[in-house]
Amino acid sequence: MLPAMPPHHPVLDPAVAYPKIAGLRTALDDGDWPACRGLLDPAEPAERTALIQAGADEPGLEDFLRGVLRADPADGAAGALLGRHLINVGWEVHAEERAEPGCPECFRKAERVLISAAAHSPGDHAVWVSRLITARRLELGRSEARRRYDRLAELDPHHLPGQVEFLHHLTPRRGGSWERAHRFAVEAAEDAPPGAHQPVLIAEVHLGRWRETGRGHLAGETVRAELYDAAHHAVWHPDFRRTHGWVEVVSTFAMVFALLDDQQAAASLFAELGELDSAHPWNLLGDPATVITKYRRNAERAAGGDR
Amino acid sequence: MITELEVGGIPVVLAPTTGPMHAGLVFRVGFADETLARRGITHLVEHLALHSFGVADYHYNGATGVEFTFFHMQGAEADIVAFLNGVCAALSDLPMQRLVTEKEILRTEENGRGEGPTEAMALWRHGARDYGLATYPEWGLTGITPDDLRAWVAQYFTKENAVLWIAGPGVPEGLELNLPSGRRQPVPAPSSALPVRPAHFSGPSNVVGWDTVVRREARSAVFSGVLERALFRSLRQESGLSYTVQTNYEPRADGSAVVTAVADVLPEKQSAVLGGFVDVLAGFRLGLIDEADVKTVITQRAEEATRAEESGARLPGQAFNLLSGRPVQTLEDSLAELRAVTVADVAAVAVTAHADGLLMTPGRTRADWAGYAEAPRESESVAQGTAYPSLEDPSVVVVAGERGISLVGDGSAATVHFDECSVLLIWPDGARRFVGHDGIQVHFEPTLFTNGHALLPALDSRVRPELHAAMPARDPSRIPAPQPPGQRGYGHPQAPSQGGKAGPIVGLVFAVPGLLLFGGLGLLMLLASTLDDVDRGFEVVLGLIFLAFAAGAGYGVFKAVRSLRGR
Numbered sequence: 054m055l056p057a058m059p060p061h062h063p064v065l066d067p068a069v070a071y072p073k074i075a076g077l078r079t080a081l082d083d084g085d086w087p088a089c090r091g092l093l094d095p096a097e098p099a100e101r102t103a104l105i106q107a108g109a110d111e112p113g114l115e116d117f118l119r120g121v122l123r124a125d126p127a128d129g130a131a132g133a134l135l136g137r138h139l140i141n142v143g144w145e146v147h148a149e150e151r152a153e154p155g156c157p158e159c160f161r162k163a164e165r166v167l168i169s170a171a172a173h174s175p176g177d178h179a180v181w182v183s184r185l186i187t188a189r190r191l192e193l194g195r196s197e198a199r200r201r202y203d204r205l206a207e208l209d210p211h212h213l214p215g216q217v218e219f220l221h222h223l224t225p226r227r228g229g230s231w232e233r234a235h236r237f238a239v240e241a242a243e244d245a246p247p248g249a250h251q252p253v254l255i256a257e258v259h260l261g262r263w264r265e266t267g268r269g270h271l272a273g274e275t276v277r278a279e280l281y282d283a284a285h286h287a288v289w290h291p292d293f294r295r296t297h298g299w300v301e302v303v304s305t306f307a308m309v310f311a312l313l314d315d316q317q318a319a320a321s322l323f324a325e326l327g328e329l330d331s332a333h334p335w336n337l338l339g340d341p342a343t344v345i346t347k348y349r350r351n352a353e354r355a356a357g358g359d360r
Numbered sequence: 361m362i363t364e365l366e367v368g369g370i371p372v373v374l375a376p377t378t379g380p381m382h383a384g385l386v387f388r389v390g391f392a393d394e395t396l397a398r399r400g401i402t403h404l405v406e407h408l409a410l411h412s413f414g415v416a417d418y419h420y421n422g423a424t425g426v427e428f429t430f431f432h433m434q435g436a437e438a439d440i441v442a443f444l445n446g447v448c449a450a451l452s453d454l455p456m457q458r459l460v461t462e463k464e465i466l467r468t469e470e471n472g473r474g475e476g477p478t479e480a481m482a483l484w485r486h487g488a489r490d491y492g493l494a495t496y497p498e499w500g501l502t503g504i505t506p507d508d509l510r511a512w513v514a515q516y517f518t519k520e521n522a523v524l525w526i527a528g529p530g531v532p533e534g535l536e537l538n539l540p541s542g543r544r545q546p547v548p549a550p551s552s553a554l555p556v557r558p559a560h561f562s563g564p565s566n567v568v569g570w571d572t573v574v575r576r577e578a579r580s581a582v583f584s585g586v587l588e589r590a591l592f593r594s595l596r597q598e599s600g601l602s603y604t605v606q607t608n609y610e611p612r613a614d615g616s617a618v619v620t621a622v623a624d625v626l627p628e629k630q631s632a633v634l635g636g637f638v639d640v641l642a643g644f645r646l647g648l649i650d651e652a653d654v655k656t657v658i659t660q661r662a663e664e665a666t667r668a669e670e671s672g673a674r675l676p677g678q679a680f681n682l683l684s685g686r687p688v689q690t691l692e693d694s695l696a697e698l699r700a701v702t703v704a705d706v707a708a709v710a711v712t713a714h715a716d717g718l719l720m721t722p723g724r725t726r727a728d729w730a731g732y733a734e735a736p737r738e739s740e741s742v743a744q745g746t747a748y749p750s751l752e753d754p755s756v757v758v759v760a761g762e763r764g765i766s767l768v769g770d771g772s773a774a775t776v777h778f779d780e781c782s783v784l785l786i787w788p789d790g791a792r793r794f795v796g797h798d799g800i801q802v803h804f805e806p807t808l809f810t811n812g813h814a815l816l817p818a819l820d821s822r823v824r825p826e827l828h829a830a831m832p833a834r835d836p837s838r839i840p841a842p843q844p845p846g847q848r849g850y851g852h853p854q855a856p857s858q859g860g861k862a863g864p865i866v867g868l869v870f871a872v873p874g875l876l877l878f879g880g881l882g883l884l885m886l887l888a889s890t891l892d893d894v895d896r897g898f899e900v901v902l903g904l905i906f907l908a909f910a911a912g913a914g915y916g917v918f919k920a921v922r923s924l925r926g927r
Contacts, residue, residue: 173648195631
């Protein structure tokens with residue numbers, strides 16, 4: 054008789070994978086702005102954007118950050134963090150009552166902070182990523198989203214958090230098309246260095262389209278082949294690195310292969326994740342913790358059975 | 361070097377020039393001095409004064425502006441003397457036999473007022489008075505009488521209200537300039553139709569515009585130039601979103617100046633140009649001024665002023681200065697003021713400029729997301745009085761009372777209070793249009809209401825007679841007739857271009873096929889064209905939308921009974 058497997062409890066808090074997030078949270082809780090800057094300033098752009106995204110989730114930051122900005126209106130990190138924080142506040146308001154969550158007035162408030170932040174720090178990646186979000190929430194139009202993405206791409210043509218945001222603007226829901234979104238994802242993946250995280254954009258497009266149009270989309274041979282190809286260029290590439298964002302990338306491919314019913318591939322990616330998981334994209338399927346537990350179990354069972 | 365002299369009691373500013381003699385007689389009068397009921401009277405005076413010169417073979421012209429009207433000519437001394445003396449003689453005895461013809465000419469004259477893409481901004485900023493009037497058609501033309509003209513000339517075209525400039529060696533022999541005596545006329549105080557600033561409104565689809573009012577000083581002019589460089593760099597050089605990017609610095613007689621900025625827009629780039637524009641303005645608001653730009657602009661402006669001094673081109677501005685009660689400014693003083701401007705000066709102007717800014721967004725885009733309040737386009741209150749439902753759509757009513765008139769429907773209202781009325785347009789067939797000080801309009805077609813014509817005497821009597829403006833007769837096909845619900849077509853079949861010479865407002869045509877075909881659409885695209893030559897095909901896209909979907913099948917009858925903040 055096999056020993057009972059301990060039940061898996063998904064660890065969704067990004068701070069477990071990225072300890073700097075915990076440091077930033079502590080510094081924010083303490084109201085210690087120099088410590089915050091000490092963590093943010095040396096970070097690589099993608100890491101910095103992710104830190105700001107995670108730090109902005111802390112409740113009640115507005116007064117503190119506005120105080121920082123009063124003392125130094127040109128503090129780009131405070132502007133970026135406050136802008137992102139206000140976006141998150143906007144998402145939470147009425148989130149349960151609306152299909153499209155968010156409060157427009159909150160997003161306008163965020164946008165006004167971000168306009169100033171962009172003027173003071175036009176080279177701040179996180180500001181432009183956040184402005185891609187406000188552009189979408191405030192429905193400012195596709196050409197404005199493109200302009201904002203172009204400003205970001207001038208700084209870094211491979212800034213994945215911005216590419217993920219811009220991808221939303223290209224989907225049919227925002228007046229674009231799946232073909233457009235797909236083209237952008239493929240080009241971003243092709244342009245990125247070997248082993249980079251960008252091929253996950255291809256997985257994102259197919260998951261998005263699958264969600265809108267039904268399971269059939271993933272069944273097509275071309276789509277399948279493309280998803281395997283994308284995995285080979287990212288999570289299965291020898292140069293793939295566990296830099297900031299890797300958990301979500303691996304987790305996304307795990308979900309892709311679980312949906313493609315390649316339990317072996319899914320299981321190996323789950324194994325790579327170890328105890329870590331990310332809420333996205335599993336939240337497309339329901340409560341992420343429940344869904345992940347179920348899919349992990351299926352994959353381990355099926356893959357174990359094959360052995 | 362500018363010399364100040366006097367001819368016939370009229371101040372003269374004189375300076376040498378490199379080319380033929382050029383002289384201009386300037387009066388302190390313009391659109392801003394008119395009322396909407398007599399809109400066009402200054403232009404009409406200008407035309408009548410020039411009539412006697414016919415198609416002579418020399419370079420003369422007249423120009424009517426917002427604050428100044430002038431007659432100028434370049435050529436031989438003797439011709440200039442004949443021209444200016446002739447203008448003064450004509451002003452003293454206007455050729456009234458030409459009145460009917462000149463009115464017709466003015467109605468067909470196109471683009472004579474230097475209309476640009478930002479023309480509507482004056483209306484949104486100032487409403488239907490003083491500095492907002494330049495936006496409006498010459499509605500007064502039909503009703504202006506010889507007595508009106510004589511009174512206007514007696515008030516404004518006088519010695520005391522004139523200045524002559526001459527680019528040439530001296531005052532030419534024989535110049536007399538016989539003008540009646542009067543008083544120097546102060547400029548009107550600018551009205552405001554913007555309770556909250558910075559503000560925005562939706563304008564034409566192919567342009568982003570912005571304007572502001574700042575103090576008239578060298579650093580404001582430099583600010584305008586620096587803003588142009590920043591906008592050009594961002595919108596054209598870096599992002600390729602716009603082709604034409606310009607700013608303009610326009611001094612006013614009251615010591616202020618209007619800075620205007622425009623960028624052209626391709627239909628698919630509306631939001632991006634707006635976004636880029638907003639970002640550049642934000643940089644200025646925050647005092648982020650490029651020092652190199654400031655230096656470049658100062659150098660450019662100094663070169664321009666120096667060249668202008670050599671050609672005599674500074675003279676008209678100095679004549680305007682004298683008429684505004686400001687002394688003549690020497691080139692040296694002007695250059696010294698210009699060269700003293702610092703980055704901090706420009707940043708200080710930028711802060712006040714932003715606070716008073718009015719942003720015109722392209723098409724249906726908005727700017728509330730960027731902190732610009734929406735400029736009022738409907739009224740906050742409804743007049744108290746009797747409600748008259750439309751024959752076609754009872755959910756839309758006109759409310760007429762002792763103190764005002766409202767058009768109410770779909771949750772919004774347009775109200776004109778009679779004591780804040782700029783003009784009452786009166787058509788012979790009974791149509792009426794009230795335009796309030798704030799630019800909000802209520803148009804009333806009596807044929808669309810039960811006993812509508814019986815209401816007219818009472819409505820007319822509520823507005824002071826001097827604010828009445830007679831409109832020419834409309835083509836009968838343009839007078840709306842009520843159609844039973846269900847049989848209503850959309851819009852009027854008549855093409856907007858049929859106005860011809862029939863006269864000013866011929867009617868309102870609502871082109872709303874989208875609404876009628878897709879009645880459930882949330883937004884009604886209300887495209888109202890005010891049709892006549894004087895309007896020059898103005899398309900009034902600023903329409904209030906409260907007639908929107910109430911009618912379901914459209915609102916044929918009501919197409920001419922609506923209010924809008926427009927021209």
